[in-house]
Amino acid sequence: MKTYTTNFGSLADFTKGSIDIIDDDPKRYVFSNIFEVASTSRPYEKVAVGKNRQYVVEAIRAEGTSEWRTAPHDEFALVMDGEVEIRLQKLGPDDTAATAERGSNALKGAPSGAMMGRVVARRGHMTLLPVGAAYQFHADKPSVILLQTQDGPDTVHKWADIIQTVA
Amino acid sequence: MTIAAPVKVDSTGPNTDGYRSFRLGEFKFRRDEYFVYVEWPTGKHVMSADSFLKALQRDVAWQFFYGIVNFDGVVGTVNHYGTVDLFAGRYNDVYRKAELDHLENFSTPMIKATFDEMLDDWTNAGFDPFASPTETGSAFGIKHGDNRAAITRHRVTASRMVSVPGDEPLRNDENGHPVNRHFLDVAQDEPEKHPEPGFDGEISSFNLYAYLSRSQVTWNPSVVSVCGDSLYCPTTEEYILPIIHGNDRVEWFIQLSDELIWQVEDRDSGAALAKVTMRSGDVAAMPADIRHQGYAPKRAMLLVWENADPALPALISSGQLPSVPVEI
Known part of the structure; x- marks a missing residue:
């Protein structure tokens, strides 16, 4: 029986695809690679790699410990490379002021609510970052998170730097 | 509360190969051992039965999906989220220029009921339209049995996230999902x-x-x-x-x-x-x-x-x- 090998990219080893244009503008496809973006990002820089109206998916380089963040809606963190500890804590009465209309917002320091727990997530693991809670990421080694969220105050849009612009 | 009237599907009895024929407005559909034939007032078309059924399966399971589901370069549907266009040649430049294209609009329950019965009648035992080619039997031959378990399988639609308590469950060997x-x-x-004490159900x-x-699909x-x-x-x-x-x-x-x-x-x-x-x-x-x-x-x-x-x-x-x- 043939043995199949599943190819998952990583920060250390990825092979980007391409757009072969026949009669179109490559910019319309907004083509990028999450590992390539994360390889040049600052730790926990929230770089949009997909945008659909108010919704975004962000490529995040996880390295060291992030600030505490919260959002007025559920978010979902998919680890695409490495290992990330996700710490969850309830918001306290003074923390909700940090919540903008949408997207994730940084807290000033740690939240004041009860500790909910933590998750150690590796490649392929998806974690709910629930509304009403704050979260903090920690990674001992550079790792990659894909975040399903909404366009927020700290979402970085640098499309011209990350997408294929020529045929 | 309004209760929708049951939809009456326009179909015939089995032909010599055992398959029913169907009609939607002025569109006519029939199949034999190998092929599906589609006719409309200005033209006709033929598709391999396996290709047609794979496309039909997805159109039905996805509730006509977002936008256009082209079965191939000629036949397909457009979802208007309450009604559905059935078309032939409408999104094909040559058919349009030759004025051979045709389009009719149906209520979603009408076209869904017809497609459901067509898929059920034309899918033989052993053929799974959702499976990869090497993981299913043949679509061809005279009518033999059905595969209702495959064509009506549950479509995952989490309301928050898979694995959250009360939401879509995980897959495992025991619930019929071995590793491919x-x-x-x-x-x-x-x-x-x-989880900290008291937060067992909130860490997902x-x-x-x-x-x-x-x-599986x-x-x-x-x-x-x-x-x-x-x-x-x-x-x-x-x-x-x-x-x-x-x-x-x-x-x-x-x-x-x-x-x-x-x-x-x-x-x-x-x-x-x-x-x-x-x-x-x-x-x-x-x-x-x-x-x-x-x-x-x-x-x-x-x-x-x-x-x-x-x-x-x-x-x-x-x-x-x-x-x-x-x-x-």
Whole structure:
């Protein structure tokens, strides 16, 4: 029986695809690679790699410990490379002021609510970052998170730097 | 409360090969051992029965999906979310210019009921339209049995996230989801969850890649997480997408594993626009004015990301929103 090998990219080893244009503008496809973006990002820089109206998916380089963040809606963190500890804590009465209309917002320091727990997530693991809670990421080694969220105050849009612009 | 009247499907008894024929408005559908024949007032068309059934299966299971489901370059449907257009040649430049195209609009229950019965009657025992070619029997031959378990299988639509208490469950051997032969090397470990006392049910995390490695079907986006109208709809792909999907909104693809090749055409004319080769970590938008068909040499994990906002098709078709997600 043939043995199949599943190819998952990583920060250390990825092979980007391409757009072969026949009669179109490559910019319309907004083509990028999450590992390539994360390889040049600052730790926990929230770089949009997909945008659909108010919704975004962000490529995040996880390295060291992030600030505490919260959002007025559920978010979902998919680890695409490495290992990330996700710490969850309830918001306290003074923390909700940090919540903008949408997207994730940084807290000033740690939240004041009860500790909910933590998750150690590796490649392929998806974690709910629930509304009403704050979260903090920690990674001992550079790792990659894909975040399903909404366009927020700290979402970085640098499309011209990350997408294929020529045929 | 209004109770909808039952829909009467217009069909005949079995032909000499055992298959019923169907009629929707002025469209006529019939099949024999190998082929499906479609007729309309200005033309006729023929498709291989297996190709037709694979496309029909997805159109039915997806409730006509977002936008256009082209069964091939001639026949397909357009979802208006309450009604559905059935067309022949409408999105084919040659048919349009020759004025051989035809389109009729039906209530969604009407066309759904007809397609449901057609799929049920024309799917033989052993043929699974959702399976990859090497994991199913043949669609061909005179009518023999049915495969209702396959054509009516549950479609995953998480309301928050797979594995959250009360939401869609995880897959495992015990509930009939063994690891697919192409994904035997995919790690099956689960995240380490350490809830504080009292928060057992509020810490939710699961192995999405292991979950996808146990998918029984191909080319079937299913909702695993929901952020407002933002839906993560991952799917496993092998061989060829059995439909050509015409967008009525921007759709995004995030390649999780392996490689896919997308053939992109103008949505309305079918003119070739681009080929997009995607490998693990690649992200690409499909603009709202194109149609696309994917090719997967090995079973691959694809994250389809949709915006389910019902206002989008009208905003885009009226020009109030662009057909691209980002203007650079």
